[in-house]
Amino acid sequence: MQTQITELFGLLIYTEKGMFVGEVEDVVIDVDNKKMDAIVVGKVNDQLVDLKNFKGLKIPYRIISAIDDIVLIRHLPGAFSQSAPME
Amino acid sequence: MTRVFARSLSRKKIMSNDGKLIGTLKNIRVDFDSGQVVELIVHPDQTFVTEGYNMEDDKLLVIPFEAVKDIKDYIVVDRYLARK
Numbered sequence: 455m456q457t458q459i460t461e462l463f464g465l466l467i468y469t470e471k472g473m474f475v476g477e478v479e480d481v482v483i484d485v486d487n488k489k490m491d492a493i494v495v496g497k498v499n500d501q502l503v504d505l506k507n508f509k510g511l512k513i514p515y516r517i518i519s520a521i522d523d524i525v526l527i528r529h530l531p532g533a534f535s536q537s538a539p540m541e
Numbered sequence: 542m543t544r545v546f547a548r549s550l551s552r553k554k555i556m557s558n559d560g561k562l563i564g565t566l567k568n569i570r571v572d573f574d575s576g577q578v579v580e581l582i583v584h585p586d587q588t589f590v591t592e593g594y595n596m597e598d599d600k601l602l603v604i605p606f607e608a609v610k611d612i613k614d615y616i617v618v619d620r621y622l623a624r625k
Contacts, residue, residue: 479548483550485609489576
């Protein structure tokens with residue numbers, strides 16, 4: 455599906471397990487490979503990711519599984535502080 | 542390796558590699574399935590002759606991303622590859 459890149463801005467990002475991650479703030483473009491390299495996450499869900507000591511959160515494009523009304527990313531066990539089973 | 546933020550590109554000037562000003566960037570078209578950046582959508586400069594280029598609605602210039610040489614202060618495109 456081809457879309458203008460500004461359509462991406464503001465889309466909500468969820469993992470495949472339904473956890474809210476944040477919203478799309480910007481997109482990093484790799485000029486040499488003519489590809490999208492990562493999406494920059496704004497309004498980061500601070501229960502999921504601890505941004506202390508970090509400038510921000512970037513999600514590599516390869517872990518995105520689908521983009522339409524929302525952005526769906528692969529759920530990476532261990533990548534998020536609350537992704538371990540609660541029990 | 543050049544990596545740029547998409548938002549930093551908005552309204553950046555497009556220059557061909559023979560030094561001609563083409564216009565300002567309006568948007569970028571991307572393919573979500575492959576992650577590929579497909580083309581640039583450009584507001585042509587008043588002085589620019591758009592003949593021979595791909596146009597959208599007769600107002601906007603479409604330049605394939607293949608033509609992009611580099612992006613720093615300007616977006617530099619190859620003047621042959623930018624044509625249709």
